[in-house]
Amino acid sequence: VQLVESGGGLVQPGGSLRLSCAASGFTFSKYPMMSWVRQAPGKGLEWVATLLSDGSSSYYADSVKGRFTISRDNARGTLYLQMNSLKFEDTALYYCAAPGVRYCSGGGCSLGSANAGYWGQGTQVTVSS
Numbered sequence: 001v002q003l004v005e006s007g008g009g010l011v012q013p014g015g016s017l018r019l020s021c022a023a024s025g026f027t028f029s030k031y032p033m034m035s036w037v038r039q040a041p042g043k044g045l046e047w048v049a050t051l052l053s054d055g056s057s058s059y060y061a062d063s064v065k066g067r068f069t070i071s072r073d074n075a076r077g078t079l080y081l082q083m084n085s086l087k088f089e090d091t092a093l094y095y096c097a098a099p100g101v102r103y104c105s106g107g108g109c110s111l112g113s114a115n116a117g118y119w120g121q122g123t124q125v126t127v128s129s
Helices: none
Strands: 002-006 009-011 017-024 033-039 045-052 058-060 068-073 078-083 092-098 101-105 108-111 123-127
Touching (some): 002 092, 017 123, 033 068, 045 092, 045 101, 045 108, 058 068, 058 108
Antiparallel strands (some): 033 092, 045 058, 101 108
16 A cells, blocks of 8 residues: 655745645545645644545645645545645645544544554645745
């Protein structure tokens, strides 16, 4: 199983980036949930967004709601994170994870263990002027 993130980089505040996560080695289209999780310098893991396999429901952390959009292309086996209106505090290493969370409800999702499921190596996003 492999999850390979790409699309990170250096961007100014207010800018945009689109992250991609190419999945292989498992049936991506049937995997119930896929997530983005980030880790800022010196901090722990922070759940960002989760999308169900059929795309019917998505969940976002309050810190990114309205600015980030998670999507998936099951035919390509790829997960995306469109990030707009980026802020300094969005600077982090962004991980793609399957599932990445323990469960989701109307209020959001509960971050899962980094030792559970599948995780990529991460892609760095730096927001700086």
